[in-house]
Amino acid sequence: MSDEVRIEVDGVSLPARKGQMVIEVTDEAGIYVPRFCYHKKLTVAANCRMCLVEVERAPKALPACATPVADGMKVFTRSERAVAAQKAVMEFLLINHPLDCPICDQGGECELQDLALGFGGDVSQYTERKRIVQDENLGPLISTDMTRCIHCTRCVRFGTEIAGIRELGATGRGENMEIGTYVGETLVSELAGNVIDLCPVGALTARPSRYTARPWELMAQEAVSPHDPVGSNLYVHTRGGKAMRVVPRENEAVNETWIADRDRFSYRGAYAESRLPRPMVRDAAGQWRETDWEAALQQAVAGLQALEPSRLGMLASPASTLEELYLFRRLAEGLGCTNLDHRLAQGDFRDQAQAPVMPGLGMAPAAVEQLGAVLVIGSDLRGEVPLLHLRLRKAVQAGAVVSAINARDYDYRFPLATDLRSADPAASLAAVAQAVGEISGKPVPRPLQAAVQGVSVEQAHIAIARSLLDAGSALVLLGNQIQHRRDGALVRALADFVATATGAVCGRLEVGGNSAGAWLAGVLPHRAPGGQAQTPAGLDARRMLTQPQDGYVLLNVEPELDSTLGAEALEPLAQAFVVCLTPFVSERMRQYADVLLPIGTFLETSGTYVGLAGQWQSQAGAARPLGEARPGWKVLRVLGNLLSLPGFDWSASDAVATELRQRLGAVGPVEPAAPQVLERDPPEGGLQRLASLPLYAVDSLVRRAAPLQATVQAQEARAAWVGPAEAERLGVTAGGRIELRTEHGRAELPVHVHASLAAGCIALAGGIPETADLGAWDRPVQVRVLAAEAPDLAETVE
Amino acid sequence: MSTELESPADRLSVHVREEIDAWVRQYPPGRQQSALLGALHAVQHENGYLTVTLMDAVADYLELPRISVYEVASFYSMFETEPVGRHSISVCTNLSCMLRGGDEVVAHLQHKLGIALGETTADGRIYLKREEECLAACAGAPMMMVDHRYYENLTLEAVDRIVDGLE
Numbered sequence A: 001m002s003d004e005v006r007i008e009v010d011g012v013s014l015p016a017r018k019g020q021m022v023i024e025v026t027d028e029a030g031i032y033v034p035r036f037c038y039h040k041k042l043t044v045a046a047n048c049r050m051c052l053v054e055v056e057r058a059p060k061a062l063p064a065c066a067t068p069v070a071d072g073m074k075v076f077t078r079s080e081r082a083v084a085a086q087k088a089v090m091e092f093l094l095i096n097h098p099l100d101c102p103i104c105d106q107g108g109e110c111e112l113q114d115l116a117l118g119f120g121g122d123v124s125q126y127t128e129r130k131r132i133v134q135d136e137n138l139g140p141l142i143s144t145d146m147t148r149c150i151h152c153t154r155c156v157r158f159g160t161e162i163a164g165i166r167e168l169g170a171t172g173r174g175e176n177m178e179i180g181t182y183v184g185e186t187l188v189s190e191l192a193g194n195v196i197d198l199c200p201v202g203a204l205t206a207r208p209s210r211y212t213a214r215p216w217e218l219m220a221q222e223a224v225s226p227h228d229p230v231g232s233n234l235y236v237h238t239r240g241g242k243a244m245r246v247v248p249r250e251n252e253a254v255n256e257t258w259i260a261d262r263d264r265f266s267y268r269g270a271y272a273e274s275r276l277p278r279p280m281v282r283d284a285a286g287q288w289r290e291t292d293w294e295a296a297l298q299q300a301v302a303g304l305q306a307l308e309p310s311r312l313g314m315l316a317s318p319a320s321t322l323e324e325l326y327l328f329r330r331l332a333e334g335l336g337c338t339n340l341d342h343r344l345a346q347g348d349f350r351d352q353a354q355a356p357v358m359p360g361l362g363m364a365p366a367a368v369e370q371l372g373a374v375l376v377i378g379s380d381l382r383g384e385v386p387l388l389h390l391r392l393r394k395a396v397q398a399g400a401v402v403s404a405i406n407a408r409d410y411d412y413r414f415p416l417a418t419d420l421r422s423a424d425p426a427a428s429l430a431a432v433a434q435a436v437g438e439i440s441g442k443p444v445p446r447p448l449q450a451a452v453q454g455v456s457v458e459q460a461h462i463a464i465a466r467s468l469l470d471a472g473s474a475l476v477l478l479g480n481q482i483q484h485r486r487d488g489a490l491v492r493a494l495a496d497f498v499a500t501a502t503g504a505v506c507g508r509l510e511v512g513g514n515s516a517g518a519w520l521a522g523v524l525p526h527r528a529p530g531g532q533a534q535t536p537a538g539l540d541a542r543r544m545l546t547q548p549q550d551g552y553v554l555l556n557v558e559p560e561l562d563s564t565l566g567a568e569a570l571e572p573l574a575q576a577f578v579v580c581l582t583p584f585v586s587e588r589m590r591q592y593a594d595v596l597l598p599i600g601t602f603l604e605t606s607g608t609y610v611g612l613a614g615q616w617q618s619q620a621g622a623a624r625p626l627g628e629a630r631p632g633w634k635v636l637r638v639l640g641n642l643l644s645l646p647g648f649d650w651s652a653s654d655a656v657a658t659e660l661r662q663r664l665g666a667v668g669p670v671e672p673a674a675p676q677v678l679e680r681d682p683p684e685g686g687l688q689r690l691a692s693l694p695l696y697a698v699d700s701l702v703r704r705a706a707p708l709q710a711t712v713q714a715q716e717a718r719a720a721w722v723g724p725a726e727a728e729r730l731g732v733t734a735g736g737r738i739e740l741r742t743e744h745g746r747a748e749l750p751v752h753v754h755a756s757l758a759a760g761c762i763a764l765a766g767g768i769p770e771t772a773d774l775g776a777w778d779r780p781v782q783v784r785v786l787a788a789e790a791p792d793l794a795e796t797v798e
Numbered sequence B: 001m002s003t004e005l006e007s008p009a010d011r012l013s014v015h016v017r018e019e020i021d022a023w024v025r026q027y028p029p030g031r032q033q034s035a036l037l038g039a040l041h042a043v044q045h046e047n048g049y050l051t052v053t054l055m056d057a058v059a060d061y062l063e064l065p066r067i068s069v070y071e072v073a074s075f076y077s078m079f080e081t082e083p084v085g086r087h088s089i090s091v092c093t094n095l096s097c098m099l100r101g102g103d104e105v106v107a108h109l110q111h112k113l114g115i116a117l118g119e120t121t122a123d124g125r126i127y128l129k130r131e132e133e134c135l136a137a138c139a140g141a142p143m144m145m146v147d148h149r150y151y152e153n154l155t156l157e158a159v160d161r162i163v164d165g166l167e
């Protein structure tokens, strides 16, 4: 092609494409050019000048990051002139740098330190005083030492270009220029931690791991994040078997070079106080005591053997590894128990027979960037799957038409073509379905006829329908909130029709990094591994907890937080024999459990996660399990052995995955069941609760990561959110306190007001202890005002 | 976060809003960032200096990230982000003025008013601007700017006369 050119670098002829910068060509060829401000994922700023190189016939050295290639160009990266220019820039950069490497967290992995070694002089010509920059408090995740900043603006560009939140900037001018927020505000991006990696010096470092380890003491172990189905690739940096910090592992197809703060800082939860270091059992007198593995396992086995398998309920966290999930399934099969599920966050099970083999996107995350149109329904994208939100943002920048149907404004960092505010997604989607039917001439299928009866189709619904029909490729994406809803089946059926009729793909997001793995492994009451129907079906997660069983096995589950039943989920546990395989112990667990078996967190086990596109990603296990905890799959294997179940003797976790693979291979194509008739429920009276799992409450590990819990986002989740109209009706303003009551229990929370919330709605997070006692998420809520206004700060200080 | 309920426009006077609107109209749609300098001038003219609240109001009114308003306001020396005196005096000390006695003018003013550069007299009358580079009046060096007016070919007597004439 004509845009092929050749340039010569240090005497070597290299191929290049027109429009490329010199540094891209040298990087591809493995020729090192020093740099600070250049980053392949960010725009070119060319403000550090460290990358100066000599170019033939150019009167002076040119920045390689901002010099486009030209055919026949001759570049010298190590010539006398180039090196002289690089050394001069280095001396300049160090004029104001404090050179405090011995007390700097970046020491040992600092780009400035490395380059100063290569290009810096021993003595500086500058004897003036160095400038001092006051530090800002950017929140619990990022430490600042701004005197070290060299003004490369990578952190600023990250906010503007990638995260879409411009929080950091360069204020002042010349020598007085400073990087910061100017007003000393905390960063609230869910991706803020990435500036730690981007900062080439020690100006921005990770606060939770500050001063705890030197880079050369750390071992980098590969891992996969279990907190959302993107499955971000990680390096866990360990010392002596302990996870000291987590950084991204580049994988263009999955997480590019980024990770969410949740992936980066959740590891702190593994060393929380509430970690369970040794097995514990409840003795005959009802007292808890620590014991050894053998005794604890014996007690678990004896208890389980005494139970009728049909009176047993088995629940697993969807953040578990595929191996744990499959062994959990095998345990259930061995015991003859079909009450098996991982869908604690699900509200409606009517359509489970129609579900696809597993949830997901139906396409690779990177393919999202190429879509022409997307309709998002019921998703706090930035909280549920932060990196998918980034892909959608890129799609919009490339021209995609993205619309959303949400109960509130979730502050997506891209403009929406149609932003439909609706607390009743079934009704809104029915109108879209009706519009799609009318425009495309494809009739709404019979089972859904009743649901679209009498809906009024408005301009917004038509606009959404047209955007999907007109696009070459489109996605209808159902968020976690649809999974939680009691009418989720109807929303899913409508979304399926809209997708089919418009030629779009229907994607489903579910809670947990490995819910796809749980579907595949058959941690379900109605399906075998691979998706084949299993009859008769056992009890689903909700029924297991509303119809008391005699015994339960919980795999890393905290029912009061993980279940859409809230603390109501604990009621049947009180009388039953309960075995918990868990990394943590809580006060509530002590009340309902009988045997506690300590298992490793995702940091401490080998295993596999199935991601958004159905891809399997495995890890070897990064850190040593704390105390006497053991990887979950080993504990399940031993349990199987002690129960004398056949075929429970794998020596490594990959053998477990291999067995599952073989079983899946033997399964033919699975036909989901035919759709059934679904109708819309009339909206209920009273305050309708909008509930979901907030960003930092998705699983047991995240819930214990202190730095994440100290963020603005976590604090904001511990509040009751109402719209201005509702606030006025209740007679309360932002910062006031209210008491909430349901038929199950009560809660007390501060009030926040959000302009986008409709009257009649109250947004109350699930997954947090503050709201657990309200019970099931779909209970109508009564409100009593405790304090109409924010407390007077002057008074509280005294 | 877009959780505030008060409309940002409420924090700007009608007059300021009209002036900002006029600036916005000068640029193509979607390029309202170009109106930022004009907007900040209008606000400072009315309030004397820029507060964070006012800068936030401008940011929200123009639909810009707040930090980008702080960046501009802190970059240009003609914007004040702290309270200052009624009259602002900037003496040029760049090359031409330096050669023609600009530094003496500064010393004289500091002595006369009893304040250092960057300070305001106790009666709130006069503010001596921190540091000013070439104001593009080299031909009339030494020079100073009082509020928006240039005074050139200064002598110390002329400085006295000008300063004493300020209310």
Ligand code: SF4
Binding pocket: A148, A149, A150, A151, A152, A153, A154, A155, A156, A179, A198, A199, A200, A201, A203, A204
């Ligand atoms: S803080 Fe770091 S990333 Fe940001 S401009 Fe300074 S050196 Fe660059």
Ligand code: FES
Binding pocket: A034, A035, A036, A037, A038, A045, A046, A047, A048, A049, A050, A051, A052, A063, A064, A065, A066
């Ligand atoms: S890397 Fe080229 S100027 Fe900074």
Ligand code: FES
Binding pocket: B092, B093, B094, B095, B096, B097, B098, B133, B134, B135, B136, B137, B138, B141, B143
């Ligand atoms: S040097 Fe003073 S005006 Fe130019």
